[in-house]
Amino acid sequence: MSNSELLSVEPLDLQFPFELRKQISCSLYLTNKTDNHVAFKVKTTNPKKYCVRPNTGVVLPRSTCEVLVTMQAQKEAPSDMQCKDKFLLQGVIASAGITPKEVTPEMFSKEAGHLVEETKLRVTYVAPPQPPSPVHEGSEEGSSPRASVSDNGHASEFSSQRFGADKVEPQERTSEARALITKLTEEKQSAIQLNNKLQRELDQLRRDSKRSQSGIPLMYVLLVGLIGLILGYIMKST
DSSP states (O other): OOOOSSEEEEOSEEEEEOOBTOOEEEEEEEEEOSSSEEEEEEEESOTTTEEEESSEEEEOTTOEEEEEEEEOOBSSOOTTOOOOOEEEEEEEEEOTTOOGGGOOGGGGOTTTTOOOEEEEEEEEEEOOOOOOOOOOTTOOTTSOOOOOBOTTSOBOSHHHHHHHHHHHHHHHHHHHHHHHHHHHHHHHHHHHHHHHHHHHHHHHHHHHHHHOOSSHHHHHHHHHHHHHHHHHHHHHHO
């Protein structure tokens, strides 16, 4: 924090978590220590590299104003991660009721006899925050997962039962599928055998119909219809 009489500045060291190809912002807080309106202006030695919003303004009596300093995305990192850029904050007592749009560069001219208070700020690059490493529940680094321990000191069975159920369930489904396939195969074989048997009986009836002319045609028609119904039922079930 600065020891100036008009504006208290925090921080005096602008710290930017440096990352390549990424805009980085840092907040600057200006506190008016007087009962007067104080106009301010922010300058930098590298205006193309930084964007300051607002770069001019007014801090009301006994109040605080936030200034956002944004560093443009950088394509290369300095070899020593040192930054020589600097900022200069200028403050002057302004007339009561002044608005930020009424702040002019002439107000900060020392040649015109204005008492201008100045505070120098420096820029520092810091390492970006690292994301926390993931921690797996129920296991420690360098050790294999183990069952949790309950309040009475006995190992909990929930973990082992859960993992065991996950392994058994696919086996049960496979056994059921195999049993179903076996059952369908047996039914199919039975249907084929029945079909062959009926076909032989139908051939026998055809031969017998040639030998006798009474009653056989009607029986032949009924038998053919019955065979058709049986075959239709077998095809639906398979």
